Amino acid sequence: xxxxxxxxxxxxxxxxxxxxxxxxxxxxxxxxxxxxxxxxxxxxxxxxxxxxxxxxxxxxxxxxxxxxxxxxxxxxxxxxxxxxxxxxxxxxxxxxxxxxxxxxxxxxxxxxxxxxxxxxxxxxxxxxxxxxxxxxxxxxxxxxxxxx
Amino acid sequence: xxxxxxxxxxxxxxxxxxxxxxxxxxxxxxxxxxxxxxxxxxxxxxxxxxxxxxxxxxxxxxxxxxxxxxxxxxxxxxxxxxxxxxxxxxxxxxxxxxxxxxxxxxxxxxxxxxxxxxxxxxxxxxxxxxxxxxxxxxxxxxxxxxxxxxxxxxxxxxxxxxxxxxxxxxxxxxxxxxxxxxxxxxxxxxxxxxxxxxxxxxxxxxxxxxxxxxxxxxxxxxxxxxxxxxxxxxxxxxxxxxxxxxxxxxxxxxxxxxxxxxxxxxxxxxxxxx
Numbered sequence: 299x300x301x302x303x304x305x306x307x308x309x310x311x312x313x314x315x316x317x318x319x320x321x322x323x324x325x326x327x328x329x330x331x332x333x334x335x336x337x338x339x340x341x342x343x344x345x346x347x348x349x350x351x352x353x354x355x356x357x358x359x360x361x362x363x364x365x366x367x368x369x370x371x372x373x374x375x376x377x378x379x380x381x382x383x384x385x386x387x388x389x390x391x392x393x394x395x396x397x398x399x400x401x402x403x404x405x406x407x408x409x410x411x412x413x414x415x416x417x418x419x420x421x422x423x424x425x426x427x428x429x430x431x432x433x434x435x436x437x438x439x440x441x442x443x444x445x446x
Numbered sequence: 447x448x449x450x451x452x453x454x455x456x457x458x459x460x461x462x463x464x465x466x467x468x469x470x471x472x473x474x475x476x477x478x479x480x481x482x483x484x485x486x487x488x489x490x491x492x493x494x495x496x497x498x499x500x501x502x503x504x505x506x507x508x509x510x511x512x513x514x515x516x517x518x519x520x521x522x523x524x525x526x527x528x529x530x531x532x533x534x535x536x537x538x539x540x541x542x543x544x545x546x547x548x549x550x551x552x553x554x555x556x557x558x559x560x561x562x563x564x565x566x567x568x569x570x571x572x573x574x575x576x577x578x579x580x581x582x583x584x585x586x587x588x589x590x591x592x593x594x595x596x597x598x599x600x601x602x603x604x605x606x607x608x609x610x611x612x613x614x615x616x617x618x619x620x621x622x623x624x625x626x627x628x629x630x631x632x633x634x635x636x637x638x639x640x641x642x643x644x645x646x647x648x649x650x651x652x653x654x655x656x657x658x659x660x661x662x663x664x665x666x667x668x669x670x671x672x673x674x675x676x677x678x679x680x681x682x683x684x685x686x687x688x689x690x691x692x693x694x695x696x697x698x699x700x701x702x703x704x705x706x707x708x709x710x711x712x713x714x715x716x717x718x719x720x
Contacts, residue, residue, distance in 0.1 A: 354675075383501065390498045391683060394668035395676025398623035 351442040352400035353407070359389055360439040363411075366418070367432040375423045382418050385411065403442050410438040468527030471589045471598060474652060477697050479659065481534055484690040486606075486663030489541040491671070491687045508546050515539035523595060530701040534694065540599065541660075544606025552614065559615040566608035570653075573601050584649045605653065609660025616661065624668035625677050631662035 362385040369378040389411055397404045410431075417423065417431035472478055497507040518536040525532050548566075551557040577597040578584055589598050613631075616622040622630060635658045642651040670686040672678025681689075 387498055390494065391671075392673070392676065394624050394664075395672045395678065398617050398621050398627075401618040401621070 370428045410435040483659050483663040485538045487667030488690050489538045491683045493542045511542050530698045541606050545610045547607045548610040563611040570604045605657045609657045613661025624665040627665035
């Protein structure tokens, strides 16, 4: 009796797995850009004005970082602290999409973002430290994009 | 069978051996795997939300989730018999803590993913060796004593940590994004299930599937949450978690309902018993 039960359960499980695999397989094709983006980015980097990095388009993240840097330049450290959270949230939520493209580049940027977060969020943040960390972050963005 | 020997059956149900109590863990059904897979996503998004969006930071989040896990495991260990919500609450929290342990090793201590995957694999084998030596069984259907339950939860925590490390390793070393990751781990799960159907060892295939469903659940979660530019469905973490949480709550509620139907709690029994 037990066997009959488990067998029918296994049949359902197999059906589910089959459906899942099929769904994922069909869902796979629209994602082709994930793999091909690297290639096309490399090929077009000479022709296009804004080269994309191996990680893809990083402009949304870079522009927040530039924004934070500008706020720090104005001396508004409280404002910078508020704005840099947008970068943290955006960067964190895109991890699964970006990291597989170029894990080493991702770690380089992630480290630079971490140092910027640490500087801006220090108990007594110093303008110089913030400027240095953000300058380094922006240079990392540019270095990775230039690499395209 | 029950009809011909009603007294025997009920006696077995109602007077558990003092050393061998009620079974404390669920049967391995389709519902079990769906809840287990979805727990991964919900746990991870929940912890991420606390650490980043709510701004608590990793340290505070770790302490909070660790405390919650201690409470949930205490409730699970104290429960007289399998109680779906207690069991699954513990699984969600074990899932988060397992992930946090790996993240702490990788990001905090700079341990390479090759090393951590190996360490967790060896640790898991060690747990099974000790479990086997002490109990002479690794059966996941006979989790009836406190000691077996502790082995069971230790193994589960270890599989979540190992599944996280192995999944991250696949991302970094093989450039396995979530789309191909979901397909690859889904195919491995299907293969494991097929081996089980061919007569492969039930305990071994169960634990292999338990490890594989961790990166599979993470990839599936990413597939729904990630933006369309990255090949995801762009549902966002909040809606995905809400959807998964609804399914989990519904399945766990169903589990409570079917348990109640199949064998009423001893207390409810007592009144109708002659």
